[in-house]
Amino acid sequence: MKVQLIINRGSGASDRGLNIEEFAKELTKEFAKSGHEVTSHMVPPSSIEQTIRSAMNERPDAIIIGGGDGTVSTAARLLGGSDIALGVLPMGTFNLAARDLGVPLDLSAAIQFLANAEAHQIDVLDVSGHACLCTTILGFYPEFASIFERRDHGGVWWKKTIKLITGVPKIFSHARHLNISWIGPNLIGHAKTKFSAFVPGSYRATAGIVPARTDFNCGTLTGYVGMQKTASSALRGIIDYVLGRHELNPELKVVKASELELRAHRRKHCTIMLDGEIMRLPFPIKLRILPGHLKVLTSSENLRPETEK
Template structure:
């Protein structure tokens, strides 16, 4: 019989309002129906890392992590090369990692999907040594997101619209970065110079889709993509936002995409930059190092034929 441990971050989006007793009963019921032994453990944010480390040391077949993208990111960093599979139980605001790996966004269907999922070895993108499963953003967006943390945990569209509204008024006052992107995974280093108020670093690349939530083309790519927003005026920014929402970013003349396997981002005149990695804001020294580490993480991948 397989053994799954379920780790719940009680400070994540929907987990805040959930009944631990109901969560435990649902997990035990669903996983036992798939002949899986399980144990459910609840932690506050400050105790999450220690709880995850103890769980990894027990060497279960998989650890299902219930929380938002920041929680999943923390687990991915700790579970790198552990031999224990990570399963994503979406209980956050945006749940980008769950969307990327085809995990249903509702709790019970997600449990069924993970119980029948395949364990697959995945690459892991790192930014200056920090893991990133979904996306890292530099520029005015992380500053806006920190100003509206009170919206954490509410419906994703509500927070998205709030951020977009703030962006319209604050964009023109945000920093213009002069940056150089160097891709070192070639016989000769290729450099690209830009001016930008915001850029995003993504493992793989995005497809053009209608709406506010980005969608990755693949989770198995061997490259990262740096999306450079060269929208330096408010009008250009609004035009770029419209192109993004309509799924036409690839036609936006102010958007540049640079593929990187191993490289650096250097910011002229900046010793540190604020960066949002999978929803969590931190500050890193420059230049930033981008790398794709192959076969670093075991993940539970739900199979299309088993999805509800």
């Protein structure tokens, strides 16, 4: 393969002391063993999009992105619909996309994995023009996480997760409900919610504290609309999620569709978290699955539906 490597110098891995230049040399050397040719770019966050566009003009077989989930989401938006495969190096904090695609979190192991990976097509969730690979969250959590991230950028993922979970009761109690409605093909509904998540495919029904996606080629999205009213019920919902039994929670409404339009009573805008990136979108928010829209570097085993594993 001809590969363009693009590393975000503002990633969490950089904050944790990674020597980016030495890391790029290690990757280039490992890829050469498999006959791949690598061109490296190490750029600040403000130059990521332009660098990806320039790299695409070189017509590589793959563009490997080193950064957090926000950087990966930007690359997915630009590469979607092209013949260029996206490779993900886990250099952020939570690295949701890398986990979902089976890329090892250890960077040396990730290099070896990607050097021997194959290109496979997966679905992408279009969220009002933004590409979502993992999850889009509405409600109290994006605003809470935005404040939290400003004071703890680039921390260790499991420590940050524990801090986020323990901070939920207080923040949840003071958060306002979103009175949302949705409409899709042969589908309509509404709910008062403080937390909703929309996923391409669905969440795995397995124990763990970091969300994991499954069903990469099913052509549907899943909405998880929480109807909890108290902090204690929110904590029960979190416990059910951690134990992998979230879809059994009676205060969780599960919606499956190929596309949805979300509206909110008396709200014109909403703060959301899309693959770890905080942004503000106007209502209506339009969600649409794009089947097989993106090529990614992984293995067929990692993309097998959960029911077949």
